[in-house]
Amino acid sequence: MRGGNLAGLGLAAIWIAALVGCGGGGGGGGAPTLNWYVFNEPGGAYEQAVKTCNEKAQGRYKINYVRLPTDANAQRELVVRRLAAKDSDIDIIGMDVVWTAEFAEAKWIKPWTGPRRLTATEGKLRGPVTTVRYKGKVWAIPFTTNTQLLWYRKDQVKRVPQTWDQMIDQAKRQGKSIEVQGNQYEGLTVWVNALIAGAGGSIVDQSGNVKVDASTSRAAEIMQKLANGAAPPGMATAKEDEARLGFESGRSNFQVNYSFVYASAGDLKNGFQKKMGWARYPRTDPGKPSRPPIGGINLGIGAYSKHANQAFDAATCLASPENQLVAAEKGGLPPTTESVYNDPKLKKAFPFAELLRQSIEQGAARPVNPAYSDISLAIQKTFHPPGSLSPGDAQSKLRDRIDKAAEGKIF
Amino acid sequence: MTRTPREIAAWSIGLLVVLLYAMIPVMWILSLSLKPATELGDKRFIPKDFSLDNYDTIFSTSEFKHALVNSIGIAGIATLISIVLAAMAAYALSRLDFAGKTVILSGALAVAMFPPISIVGSLFNIWRDVGLYDTWPGLIIPYMTFTLPLAIYTLSAFFREIPWELEQAAQVDGATPWQAFRKVIVPLAAPGVFTAAILVFIFAWNDFIFANTLTSTDNARTVPATLAFFTGGSQFEQPIGAISAASIVVTIPIIIMVLFFQRRIVAGLTAGAVKG
């Protein structure tokens, strides 16, 4: 029967598909492969760290560098999906500093206990250590950190502003703009958090108690003032790279950004790097020291990993001071171990090493809370676009949204 | 029938407008892909300097190559299965008489209207539990399901036009049923099947939402999903050039298909949508 022929063909096709689809994967014997999921670091630092640690491992394990996208949101999406799918493929995770509480609560990472706890935190700067602690346990080992500095044109700016207000007024007077990250993404939360912390406030605490207060209005006020007086075009879609490009083009004499902009300027080879000056992140409140943002990567161990013991050792090796120095030189990523800041090689890579260390030591981490991604989304929705902010409104809207976010509702 | 010069001129302008409408965005992406990194912001439609750097970049890592393999394989297999299943159903719907035809066709119509977002959550959870997450079958199954209505409609319309009595005539002339099928029906049905396959392939090639949510590594991630996750030169850099180059690479097969088979495709689309 013709129908029968066709049906047979159909079944064959399905069978072939199943074979093809299910094939692949599964290694042989030998050293266990540990997959390290982390963003694609273009300077070659992570590659070198992997090579060094594989040599040191002498066959006990072999680290495989799995590259994630550059965008922090995209990284989280991918990693969360796999962890939620109980994937045993993930051994070591290059975690953004804000993921700790969420992953710990969801039981997606293993805690560092016993002697490992000390290994993870000894000799590290205070700022990064706060980002690996949750509910009394340590959940990752700090690897690299990051913070933002105020960069300015030495040839255009005579007096370096101390506060945001001063900087905005100066830029207005000069008819130039200030480069910031105003897109609706994690970078906006970084800015908002730094402003609020600089006014002495916080947003939510570990247990989910909402602490939105007048510091929120103050932050909104500053952002709105900048957006409507000293902002470059496209500020509301600018991320870190757009800010860097804007500063290099000369349309702004100020930018607030991570340290990678210094190395990038060096690549330009037109003497631009020599015109760059650096200073501490601006103050929100003239009477209180600024609280610079803290970023960076911590290394966590996947809860479903089949080789947890080796993974802990591998992560410890990857985060060693030696590899941190390589990350600084090749990737422009500041170290988390205090002693590395005294290394002359580091001072050569970062002429501003001391300022970095100080900023990280005194910086403010973003809220530590398992619902962090929701909270960040709530902040982003409230503060975007910065040009349309109304300070009083922003405070009540943020409080409302964070309430809902912490309760797991739609906001 | 002579055409006045005015009519010819008017029609030529119309033709040009249509061509520009279709090609300007494609030319723009091509232009972006050929711009060197330093000129990406120069606001020019045509590049000042031409460079193949972006193409080098996307082929230098395995990410894009894997994505291409995934796209071709997954879309291809989904198309194959979908056409086979749809051909069987279309044969029944166009040749045989039975109650329930309307139900099946209405049901297929309903599936075509379905919002994919409504089932990605469930599929994510189910695939998680049965281990189909981030695998080829994990994508092939939703693809073949959502292309079935299109395939069934297109094939039904084509099959309705086939003179089936020729098969009977061949058998009267001494051919076995299988020979009659192979030598008479298959050549008549082939164009329709081929057209339906093209339409289905385009549909599967195009999908983003399933590819995005049901995969997480280049084991199964197709090109549209990979484009959204491309990495740039530095930690914070926008990979405009790379995305443009990848876009052109993934568009070329479509353009070739369209150029060679435009008559078939149009016939398939209009036959499937409205019985003309």
Added chain:
Amino acid sequence: MEAANVPATRTGSAPVEKPERKRMSDRARSERRLAWLLCAPAVITMLIVTGYPIAYAFWLSLQKYDLRFPDEKEFVGLSNYKDVLTSSTWWQDVWNTTIITIGSVTLELVLGMALALVMHRAIFGRGPVRASILIPYGIVTVVAAFGFRYAFDPASGFIQGLPLIPDDWAPLTDRGGSLLVIIITEVWKTTPFMALLLLAGLALVPDELHEAAKVDGANAVQRFFRITLPLMKPAILVALLFRTLDAFRIFDTVFIQTTGANGTESVSILGYNVLINRVNLGLGSAVSVLIFIFVILIAFFFVKVLGTSTAQQRGEV
């Protein structure tokens, strides 16, 4: 014998003689069995792959189930639905989606009709025209979205270099501009499909009517509105139904161009954010089911209220 060879698109008339009727029944029964056998794989696939997940989504939506708090899973009945339906974000997103839908479908209808008319009267170059309009249809949506995004972004675009457009115009930083770019992208991509649907409908308008009207002194515009449009109404309604349902489900373009920022978040993006980003399966499933219900309502409206007839698609005509 002859009756069996004709493609059976309508039920045959009942035979008069008894023995023939018995043979017809036998034959009809075996035909029906074969038919169901052939349709079974396709039907079962569609049922299982769409039916089961939507039922499962409904089941998930009745629970509080957030993958980040795995210990707190519990049955909560309809409270997720209450949360979604009372949140202003949901209704704002419905409104955003409606604006995009109405904006793009209207433009597609007008442009598509123009394109269909042009193709209908083609003097030469039918091939190139068909090939060119199929390119937007065939291009990957994500590619088109990137293309238009980069074109309109002042950091990379060429639009800002055109005369009359300010150098720093950044449409993707505000709501109106973002909606504009999204709608332009959607219209560019799907007008050809609309045009093809309308072209098929145009072909059904008999030329004799036009000839008769011309004799009566009607000009082209009058003929279009009094003859062409009314006769095309069924085809137009079907095209509108398909395109409206498509537009309401919009995801790819919004995701690539704005990820829902600037007040362009569509309902599908909201569903994605809650389900995949926040891995809140309970709440996200409620959003998914609600989107499904809205789509059914739209289809219902078109069929029952506007009188769209899908008879041709269902094989009855």
